[in-house]
Amino acid sequence: MPEINRRTFVGASIAVGGVVATPPLVAGCGEGEHDTGQSSTVRLRINGETREISVDNRTSLLDMLRERAGLTGTKKGCDQGACGACTILVNGSRINSCLTLAVMHDGAEITTIEGLARNGRLHPLQQAFIDEDAFQCGYCTSGQIMSGVGCIIEGHTGSPAEIREQMSGNICRCGAYTNIVTAVANTARA
Numbered sequence: 001m002p003e004i005n006r007r008t009f010v011g012a013s014i015a016v017g018g019v020v021a022t023p024p025l026v027a028g029c030g031e032g033e034h035d036t037g038q039s040s041t042v043r044l045r046i047n048g049e050t051r052e053i054s055v056d057n058r059t060s061l062l063d064m065l066r067e068r069a070g071l072t073g074t075k076k077g078c079d080q081g082a083c084g085a086c087t088i089l090v091n092g093s094r095i096n097s098c099l100t101l102a103v104m105h106d107g108a109e110i111t112t113i114e115g116l117a118r119n120g121r122l123h124p125l126q127q128a129f130i131d132e133d134a135f136q137c138g139y140c141t142s143g144q145i146m147s148g149v150g151c152i153i154e155g156h157t158g159s160p161a162e163i164r165e166q167m168s169g170n171i172c173r174c175g176a177y178t179n180i181v182t183a184v185a186n187t188a189r190a
């Protein structure tokens, strides 16, 4: 059986079109956006800053943040509510931003991973993730941290089991769960 390595895999994928970048459906639309000709202007406070953003009515909050607001710290994993990579806080509550439309949040207060640090200092949970080695590839990390912040705000940190249960919607394919729970527990205790 021929050896398959990354180079041969990518080469084969390009040959069948699997990793060829496809242009947006309509010029001017970002990834995940489709121009229906119906757009709205939403006014939000994002990380303490008032923003007015024009979006197609079918744009998810996640795509608006990444493609219109330039905040790419919030990650797109599954785009269907199954991984938690896109977790942010809306009016203090954590949500999967891929599952909701931007136009539904006019007037909302939004916090993303970019808004956690204060005066050049990391949020205590961001620091705890570093101290506890709570990530490997880092792709899930912004969602894990935002979910952890929400979990602490909600007071759902009574035990490692409770933290695990409350953050069960945040998947880490690298399996850093033990250190993630430790980071959240330590921050909640501090």
Ligand code: FES
Pocket: 075, 076, 077, 078, 079, 080, 081, 082, 083, 084, 085, 086, 087, 096, 097, 098, 099
């Ligand atoms: S990208 Fe939103 S839950 Fe996976």
Ligand code: FES
Pocket: 134, 135, 136, 137, 138, 139, 140, 141, 171, 172, 173, 174, 175, 176
């Ligand atoms: S650190 Fe890689 S997916 Fe969580």
